[in-house]
Amino acid sequence: MKPKSRSAFLVVALLLLLPLTGIGQFARDSLQDRLNNYRLDPLEEWQTLQLLIELDREEGWDSTLSYSQRALQLAEGYLPDKIAASALDVAGALEHRGAYRQMTDMLYKALDRIDRDRPSLMLGRIYLDLGHIFFRQQQHQKSKNYFLRAYQIHTALRDTQNMVVSLNNISSSYDSISLDSARYYLETALKLALAGGVDKQLPRIYNNLGTQIDFGDHPTPEAMAYFRRGYWAAVTTRDTAELLAPATNLGFSFVLLEQYDSAVYYLTLLEHIFDPERDELNLLLYAFQGLAQVYETTGRPEKALEYYKQYTATSDTLQRRVFASEINDIEAKYQTEEKEAQLARQELELERQTYLRDLILFVGLALITAIAGVLLYLRNRQRMRAREAELSLEAARNKAQQLRELDELKSNFFANISHEFRTPLTLLLGPLTEMKAGTFRGDPKRYFSMMHRNGQRLLDLINQLLDLSKLDSGKMELKLRPGNLSRFLTQLAGAMQSWADKKDIDYHVTIKEEIPVLLFDHDKLEKIVTNLLSNALKFTPEGGTVSLSVLTEEEEDQVLVTMAVTDSGQGISAEELPQIFDRFYQTGRIQDGMAGTGIGLALTRELIHLQDGTVEVDSKPGNGTCFTVYLPLTIFREPIVAEIPEKEVSLYQAAELVKPALPREIGKSDQPILLIVEDNPDLRAYVRDQLGNDYRIVEAENGEAGFNEAVTRIPDLIITDVMMPKMTGTELTAKLKQDERSSHIPVIMLTAKAEQEDKLEGLETGADDYLLKPFDARELRVRVRNLIEQRERLRAKFAASGVLSPKDVAVSSVDEKFLNRLMEIIEENMDNEAFSVEEMSRRIGLSRSQLHRKLKALTGEAPNVLLRTIRLHRAHQLLLQKAGNASEVAFMTGFTSVSYFSRCFKSQYGKTPTEVLGG
Numbered sequence: 001m002k003p004k005s006r007s008a009f010l011v012v013a014l015l016l017l018l019p020l021t022g023i024g025q026f027a028r029d030s031l032q033d034r035l036n037n038y039r040l041d042p043l044e045e046w047q048t049l050q051l052l053i054e055l056d057r058e059e060g061w062d063s064t065l066s067y068s069q070r071a072l073q074l075a076e077g078y079l080p081d082k083i084a085a086s087a088l089d090v091a092g093a094l095e096h097r098g099a100y101r102q103m104t105d106m107l108y109k110a111l112d113r114i115d116r117d118r119p120s121l122m123l124g125r126i127y128l129d130l131g132h133i134f135f136r137q138q139q140h141q142k143s144k145n146y147f148l149r150a151y152q153i154h155t156a157l158r159d160t161q162n163m164v165v166s167l168n169n170i171s172s173s174y175d176s177i178s179l180d181s182a183r184y185y186l187e188t189a190l191k192l193a194l195a196g197g198v199d200k201q202l203p204r205i206y207n208n209l210g211t212q213i214d215f216g217d218h219p220t221p222e223a224m225a226y227f228r229r230g231y232w233a234a235v236t237t238r239d240t241a242e243l244l245a246p247a248t249n250l251g252f253s254f255v256l257l258e259q260y261d262s263a264v265y266y267l268t269l270l271e272h273i274f275d276p277e278r279d280e281l282n283l284l285l286y287a288f289q290g291l292a293q294v295y296e297t298t299g300r301p302e303k304a305l306e307y308y309k310q311y312t313a314t315s316d317t318l319q320r321r322v323f324a325s326e327i328n329d330i331e332a333k334y335q336t337e338e339k340e341a342q343l344a345r346q347e348l349e350l351e352r353q354t355y356l357r358d359l360i361l362f363v364g365l366a367l368i369t370a371i372a373g374v375l376l377y378l379r380n381r382q383r384m385r386a387r388e389a390e391l392s393l394e395a396a397r398n399k400a401q402q403l404r405e406l407d408e409l410k411s412n413f414f415a416n417i418s419h420e421f422r423t424p425l426t427l428l429l430g431p432l433t434e435m436k437a438g439t440f441r442g443d444p445k446r447y448f449s450m451m452h453r454n455g456q457r458l459l460d461l462i463n464q465l466l467d468l469s470k471l472d473s474g475k476m477e478l479k480l481r482p483g484n485l486s487r488f489l490t491q492l493a494g495a496m497q498s499w500a501d502k503k504d505i506d507y508h509v510t511i512k513e514e515i516p517v518l519l520f521d522h523d524k525l526e527k528i529v530t531n532l533l534s535n536a537l538k539f540t541p542e543g544g545t546v547s548l549s550v551l552t553e554e555e556e557d558q559v560l561v562t563m564a565v566t567d568s569g570q571g572i573s574a575e576e577l578p579q580i581f582d583r584f585y586q587t588g589r590i591q592d593g594m595a596g597t598g599i600g601l602a603l604t605r606e607l608i609h610l611q612d613g614t615v616e617v618d619s620k621p622g623n624g625t626c627f628t629v630y631l632p633l634t635i636f637r638e639p640i641v642a643e644i645p646e647k648e649v650s651l652y653q654a655a656e657l658v659k660p661a662l663p664r665e666i667g668k669s670d671q672p673i674l675l676i677v678e679d680n681p682d683l684r685a686y687v688r689d690q691l692g693n694d695y696r697i698v699e700a701e702n703g704e705a706g707f708n709e710a711v712t713r714i715p716d717l718i719i720t721d722v723m724m725p726k727m728t729g730t731e732l733t734a735k736l737k738q739d740e741r742s743s744h745i746p747v748i749m750l751t752a753k754a755e756q757e758d759k760l761e762g763l764e765t766g767a768d769d770y771l772l773k774p775f776d777a778r779e780l781r782v783r784v785r786n787l788i789e790q791r792e793r794l795r796a797k798f799a800a801s802g803v804l805s806p807k808d809v810a811v812s813s814v815d816e817k818f819l820n821r822l823m824e825i826i827e828e829n830m831d832n833e834a835f836s837v838e839e840m841s842r843r844i845g846l847s848r849s850q851l852h853r854k855l856k857a858l859t860g861e862a863p864n865v866l867l868r869t870i871r872l873h874r875a876h877q878l879l880l881q882k883a884g885n886a887s888e889v890a891f892m893t894g895f896t897s898v899s900y901f902s903r904c905f906k907s908q909y910g911k912t913p914t915e916v917l918g919g
Contacts, residue, residue, distance in 0.1 A: 028055050042078035046071055046086075053089055065093035084113035084122060091129060104133055124153035124162055131169055144173035160196035164189045168204055183212055199233065203242035206230030210249060219253035227253065231266075240273045244283045252290050260294045267291050285314045312630075316614055355380055421461070422752035424454035426774035427682050434777055442689040450682050478611065480519040482636035485561065486511050486550075488522065492529050493548050499537050500546060508547040515552050518559060518633040524607045525631075529563070531600045532627050536567035539625070544568040559633050566626040572619040580617065581605045671696045672716035672788055677706030677732065678750070679724045687719060687750075690777045691784060703727025711741045714853030717787055719780075722751035737766035741850055743814035744857050746787040750775065791857060815858060818844075826870050833896045837863045871895070872908045879916045886913035 031052050034040070040048065049071040056064040072086035091106035110126050131146035151166035167189035174182035186209050193201050210226030230246035251266035270287040292307035355377060431447045434440040440447075493509040500507035529548075536546045545568040553560045572580060581601050608615045611631055619625035674695040678684040679702055688697050698713055700706035704726040710718060718736070722729040729749055736742040746768040769783050825843045829835035840863060841848045848863075855863050871893040878889045887898050890913070895901035906912050 028052065031055070042074055046074050046079055046082055049074070050089075065090070065097065068093045080113070084110040087113065088122060088125060088129075095129070095132075100133060100136065103129070107133070119153045119156040121157065121159065121162075124150045124157070124159070124166075127153065128162075128166065128169065131173070135169075135173060140173045144170060147173060160192060161198045161201070164193045164196070164198045164201045164205075167192065168201060168208065171208060179212060183209070186212070199237050200239060200242070203230045203234035203237070203239060203246060206233060207246045207249060210246070218256055224250070224253055243273060244270055248283050248286050248290075252286065255290050255293060258297075260298055263290060263294050267294075285311060288314060312614075312616075352380075352384060421458065422773040423680055423683060424457050427451065427454045427686060428458075429774045430686060430777055439778070441693070442686075450685075454682065476610065478521045479523070480521055480634075482517050482519055482638070483522060484515075485518050485520065485633070486513050486515045488525070489529065489548075489550055489563075492526060493533065496533050496537060499534075503537065503540070503544075504542050505537060505540055506543075506545045508545070508549075510547070510549040512550060512552055516554070516559065517636040518561075519636050520631075520633050521611065524611065528604050528607050528629065531604045532563075532565040532629070535600065536565050536569070536625070536627075539569040540567045541569065545624075554635075557635050559635060561629075561631045561633055563629045563631070564626055565628075566624065568624040571621040571623050571625055572617070573621050577617060577619060581615075673698060673713060674784065675700065675706065675709055675713070675715040675718045677703060677709075677718060677720040677724070677729070679721060683721070683750075686777075687780070690780060694781075695784075703729060703732040706732055707735055707742075710736055710745060711739060711850070714741065714850055714857065715745060716791070716857065717784060718745055718747045719784070720747060720749060722749055733767050737814060740814060740818045741846060741854065743818070744854060746791065748780075748783060748787070792860075818854075819858065823870075826867060829894070830871065830874060831892050831894055833891075833894045835867075835894060837867065840867065868904060869908070872905055875901070875905060875913070876909060876916070879913055882917070886917065889913065 031048055034048055035045065049067050052067045053064055053071070056067065068086065068089040072083070072090050075082035075086045087106045087110035091103045091110065094100070094103040094106060107126055107129050110122070111130075114120070114123055114126070116123065127146045127150035131143045131150065134140075134143035134146060147166055147169040151163060151170065154162040154166055167185050171182045171185040171189065174185060186205055189201070190205050190209070192198070193205060206226045207230035210223045210230065213220055213223040213226075227246045227249045231243065231250060234240075234243035234246060247266045247270045251263050251270065254260070254263035254266065267287045267290045270283065271291075288307045288311035292304045292311055295301070295307065296304035359377060428451050431440065431442070431451060489511050490509065493511070497507060533546070533548060540546050545566075547564075547566045549564045549566075551562045553562070581604075605615055608629055608631065611633075613629060613631040615630075616628045617625065618628070672695050674691055675698045676684055676687050677700045678687065681701070684699055684701070688699065691697065695716075698709055698715060700709045703720070703724045706718070706720060707727065709715075720729040720732055724732075727735075729751070733747050733749065736745060736747065747766065748769045748771060749767045750771050750773060752773045768787055771780060771783065822840075822844055825840060826835075829839075837851075838848060841851045844851060846854065851863055855861060855866060859866060861869065875889050875893040875895075878884065878892060879886075883889065884892065886902065890898050890901035893901075895904075902912050902914075909916070
């Protein structure tokens with residue numbers, strides 16, 4: 001027999017033997033021998049490679065990609081009609097490895113080489129795979145369109161099985177667009193599968209139908225029925241992969257129904273049949289979560305802990321895979337968009353070539369036809385250029401958007417950094433400038449301590465930024481040395497005890513003493529523990545609880561250290577939890593007037609990851625927060641000599657954690673009242689020292705407290721910071737200017753934001769002046785004095801006129817409306833002798849003291865004096881108009897005593913009422 005005939009016979013024999021079990025390796029060896037030792041023409045070699053690819057798929061070997069790539073190279077060189085099939089094989093192998101970007105390239109290569117106008121199984125498969133790619137990128141509209149094309153192809157081929165697959169995929173795409181449409185396609189797929197005997201698709205269809213039913217906290221009988229049908233359909237077809245999803249849903253449903261035996265049965269079954277190389281890890285994650293919940297509820301904490309550990313390990317693996325997958329998806333999305341643009345350009349080129357061919361065919365026609373053809377050519381060329389320009393413009397827009405986002409990220413970065421630097425710089429440069437000029441006010445010893453504290457704060461902030469920079473550049477290395485972990489952590493935790501005592505916090509430290517000597521980076525572990533403990537103490541109110549517990553679990557040469565820092569503070573909302581480790585993100589849980597830099601937790605997480613550890617946070621508003629750190633550390637088997645030095649806590653941190661008591665009011669009773677609203681106690685004290693000799697000072701530690709003080713005391717001027725907890729200075733100013741009780745009060749804003757837009761935003765809310773940190777104390781005193789004097793000039797203007805004219809007195813529309821309303825109330829009660837200041841206060845909606853402070857600020861007059869002045873002015877008008885005699889006019893303007901009326905009138909106008917009547 002000739003060699004070529006022997007080869008053909010071997011191929012046929014192998015094809016017949018493939019379905020048999022136990023001969024996969026023999027078949028593979030024979031085919032490889034054929035490739036290596038026989039001289040094959042390109043078609044025979046390509047066919048042999050196809051057999052090897054099919055064997056790999058059946059036996060689960062991992063060389064499919066290399067065979068597929070070799071077959072594609074062979075097709076590109078000698079067999080152009082086989083390129084599409086080979087590219088599709090490469091795409092399938094790449095999908096198995098999660099290389100979605102390269103998979104997208106192969107799918108478009110296959111699509112370029114196939115006739116799209118003729119239905120075929122290969123075309124249907126390409127459309128299905130493209131639909132899956134877009135579905136992974138969450139472009140559900142595009143994925144739906146490709147799945148619909150696949151359904152049309154399979155319908156034309158009458159391929160029932162792939163029709164059902166396409167309908168199932170269409171339903172998945174519609175899940176995020178229209179649940180009604182998704183259910184319609186699922187029900188259509190179910191009918192088709194039952195009628196056509198497509199049993200392998202039934203488990204997925206039944207499971208998807210069950211998941212689309214919203215059953216809240218308790219599963220409905222309808223949903224449970226679908227999950228059971230899906231489960232038994234998978235059992236019938238012996239498809240363990242399709243058994244996972246309905247088993248998971250059944251298990252969780254029984255957990256919700258508190259039928260724990262059934263729940264354990266299904267969830268444990270899932271654990272046994274799960275294949276990590278084939279199945280999705282999130283299903284196993286749900287199983288571990290459900291089993292942990294069952295055993296915790298049924299009082300078996302050991303089993304619950306075991307499954308919680310498996311849940312944590314699986315969750316970490318899943319997160320790493322998701323992250324890698326997201327990167328691949330982004331690359332695939334970019335490549336997909338590039339390929340779509342390339343297809344668009346190819347269609348343009350095809351359109352151009354088609355037109356040129358038509359032009360040549362009709363070149364011999366009459367002159368009019370030729371002219372029409374030229375015009376048509378020009379029009380089409382213009383259209384094509386416009387389309388090319390549109391594509392180029394879209395690409396330019398995308399690039400510009402990316403640059404804008406990058407620029408915004410940089411701007412936010414530097415804005416946050418400058419904000420954190422400017423407040424301590426104010427507290428350093430301000431006192432130093434005054435000391436240099438010889439105008440310093442205050443206790444030098446106290447100010448030296450404050451300046452040192454804020455200098456240390458700047459140094460620590462810079463060190464944190466340098467650490468982050470080293471981590472980003474990959475230049476930070478671990479410096480491992482042996483140490484007694486129990487003693488090291490005990491000393492770190494003990495350094496915080498005095499802080500806890502000053503805030504009356506119940507502080508617990510539980511550290512296992514029998515910990516072997518471990519290798520760890522002392523400096524980085526100190527930063528991790530100190531950051532977490534100081535955050536817990538900072539955000540826990542007085543009388544609260546903070547605890548540190550350390551557990552260890554020894555495994556061969558390693559120890560898994562679990563550190564949990566728990567506090568009883570106000571907690572973190574679910575919306576903020578995913579962002580708390582982002583750089584410069586500051587949560588709303590600010591306590592004791594202290595805002596963080598937004599760097600500490602970001603650095604903490606990076607340092608933990610550098611040591612192959614993980615960190616988790618569990619928090620609910622009102623129930624406190626718990627940070628849990630898992631660190632795998634290596635056991636050091638040799639004795640150590642060096643002792644660990646005692647740790648000291650930085651001065652600025654200790655000062656920040658203790659909230660100084662706010663003085664209620666300082667200054668003399670005859671001085672103007674000045675309200676300082678500032679969350680930083682050092683800066684508040686500095687401003688108080690600069691202005692305390694000339695004004696009565698009232699303080700508030702945040703915007704909310706500042707507003708309450710403002711509407712209660714009605715100060716003459718308010719100085720407020722912009723960045724504050726609970727209510728920002730911008731929000732405070734807007735609220736003050738909209739409230740009748742406080743709308744007249746001038747406001748000076750102190751801010752670390754130096755951009756013009758930030759200044760304009762503050763002024764637009766109604767702020768009267770704007771001062772940038774770090775500021776000159778002399779400039780602050782001048783601006784305060786100028787604003788108060790400006791108000792005094794307005795009051796003097798009113799006093800000179802003697803008549804209330806709101807447009808000449810008020811500086812805001814709110815004040816003008818207030819005075820107009822006050823005038824209307826007085827006019828309505830002009831002849832009411834019983835109308836008093838108390839009644840006026842009640843009618844205007846203010847307390848007597850608030851009304852007194854506001855009218856004194858606006859007009860310089862007390863309410864009773866203002867009421868008498870307006871009545872006398874009206875009496876003067878009536879007397880000039882001869883509206884009655886002196887007694888009648890007195891009663892018409894609310895005076896009960898004619899003699900008192902005459903004395904007041906003469907004091908105001910220099911004449912008696914009778915003299916005015918007599919002319």
